[in-house]
Amino acid sequence: MVGCAAVSLTDYSESPELSSMERRLVRVCQHINEDERAKRLQTRFHEAIGMRWVSACMTNLLDLGGLEHMFELRPAQGVIICSNHRSFFDMYVIAAVLRTRHVPWVRDMFFPVRTPFFYEKWIGLAVNLLMGGGAMYPPIFRDAAKADLNKLSVERIIHFLSRPGVVIGMHPEGTRSKGPDPMDLLPAQPGVGQMAIQSGAPVVPIWVEGMGNNLPRQIASNFGVGEARPITLRFGRPVDLADLRAQRARATVYKRAADRILDAIRELGQSVRA
Secondary structure (H helix, E strand, O other), X not given: OOOOOOOOOOOOOOOOOOOHHHHHHHHHHHHHHHOHHHHHHHHHHHHHHHHHHHHHOOHHHEEEEOOHHHHHOOOOOOEEXXXXXXXXXXXXXXXXHXXXXXXXXXXXXXXXXXXXXXXXXXXHHHHHHHHHOOOOOOEEOOOHHHHHHHHHHHHHHHHHOOOOOEEEEEOOOOOOOOOOOOOOOOOOOHHHHHHHHHHOOOEEEEEEEOOOOOHHHHHHHHOOOXXXXXXXXXXXXXXXXXXXXXXXXXXXXXXXXXXXXXXXXXXXXXXXXX
């Protein structure tokens, strides 16, 4: 079980700070991800349908390396996977690889996502359900007036990470890097460092390159229509954060942890270029 039945997690779907639309969409995804039976159905959807069609539409483009690091893990709790952020679909491809290559310990997946689009429009919910079964959860709120709700999202992520078999997918940069050079990464945000330090979970860095935001065009190129653009994925060894976890938890430590995670991702990118 990954849901909240065994512990008391604050229900933020009724928060007055949310618009009526946000409240509805948060309630749907909260049920899918925090109800044991619903989460089990989501996992089955991933294994049987969702991640299979994503993988089938990208498999001819994949340049994959380092997946053995995921197979070598024997985690006693959840694992955080962290990648650079170039497109809206980076984590979908990573999740599809983990599912279809049958990494044995992977069970339940959560992908925290910023609320614009996915939690403010019905089409955002539709994309979330179709491609991920609703796994783009919990929401991360950008509006300063709703910043306190992010504390509840962090609470959920740390709780989920206490369970073996859980994967939390995050981008240390926080938002997409839109420059022409994928190696030009944005500064790491301390939030991912906070979750890594407080949870004690292993953190696996991943380099992603070649995934674009025009999904139909990319799928077509997988089947030989148009110019094929390879999608590079490199999985690294878990980032060593032991010295930082031994220190008193505070904002500067979280930022240093986030910087170290981003540096590990950058090193993977440099190895690809080399």
